[in-house]
Amino acid sequence: MGLLHQPEWRIIDQSAVGIHFQALQSFGTDDTLCNSVGSGQAPATARTWVHHNTIVLGIQDTKLPNLETGIQFLNEQNFQVIVRNSGGLAVxxxxxxxxxxxxxxxxxxxxxxxRGYDTMWQLIQNMFTDYPQQIEAREIVGSYCPGSYDLSIHGKKFAGISQRRLKKGVAVQIYLCVNGSGKERARLIKNFYEIAKQGELIKYTPPEVVPEVMASLSELYEIPFTISDIMLRLLMQLKKFSSHLYSGSFNEYELEIFPGYYQRVVERNEKLKP
Structure with a gap:
């Protein structure tokens, strides 16, 4: 039986929280959930969230020789910058x-x-079975944060998957470019890398970003999808895999351990950034 089949699915929907919900809180939240779900203090959980104008760098990105100027450039474009605690590069x-x-x-x-990656790929495929386009999972060279499980249609990437493992829990995470311009997002990362790699590259060479290989779901399907449209598709799918799907929030155990995990994420981020 696949991992999507769970006795119950708890949904924590933070997609409409707005600009006051910071990305560092998200990483602290997923670490908290890994602990609680892995230790049996909470059921399998699907969490959704949206952050406004945030660039999430990978740990390798912090080795760029001119990182400070690159971050300054992103700040000038009205983007805040954080460093994540899981694998991958800038998104x-x-x-x-x-x-x-x-x-x-x-x-x-x-x-x-x-198996974790395949589970997320299967979920996204199921969400769009009413369209004929095939969703592939393979590395899209020229995309930002390239990986073997880039999700694409006709060679254009619209999503990337990562994993975070903590205690006995696994968080399989995906970002889905729902609407807007995939090319413009890629151009922003391309410009950042061009600025931040000025100098002597010793430990790390960033990817060569080709903006044309990235797109949003709205561009690929030629349909003006909203975040709410995709949320509905997600909920409809999870409902098929469980007899008990419900909306929830942190339980008492999670409320108690969250501050510690959040503090850890904040401290690690401060160490990594210049």
Whole structure:
């Protein structure tokens, strides 16, 4: 039975919280949920969120020789910059990008890395079965934050998947470019890298970003999707995989441990940024 089949799914929807919800809180939240779901204090949880004008850098990006000037450039474009605690490289989050985390318990046999990725890929495919376009999972060279599970249609990437493993929980995370211009987002990251890599590259060479290989779901399907449209598709799918789907928030255990995880994320971020 697939990992999407769960006795119950709790939905924590933070997609409409707005500009006051910061990306560092998101990483602290997923770490909290990994702990609670993995230790049996909470059921399998799907969390959704949207952040306004935020660039999330990977740890490798912090090795760029001219990083400070690159961050200054992004700030001038009205983007805040943070460094995430999971793998990957720089990505763009804005009000047209929906993030989904599936937090799952590892159970006896555990969940290998590819199975986690395949679960998210399967979910996204299921969400769009009413369209003929095939959603592929393979690395899209020229995209930002390239990986073997880039999701694309006709060679144009619209989503990237990452994983966070903590205690006995697994968070499989995806960013979905729902609307807006994929090319413009890629151009922003391309410009950042061009500025930030000025100097002597010693430890890390950033990807060569080709804006034309990235697009949003609205551009690929030629339909003006909203975040709410995609949320509805997500909920309809999860309902098929569980007899009990409900909207929830942090329980008492999670409220108690969240401040510690959030503080850890903040401190790690402060160490990594210049």
């Amino acid at each position: 763009v989050l804005d009000e047209g990008v929906l993030n989904i985390s599936l937090i799952l318990p590892k159970l006896e046999k555990g969940i290998d890395i590819n």
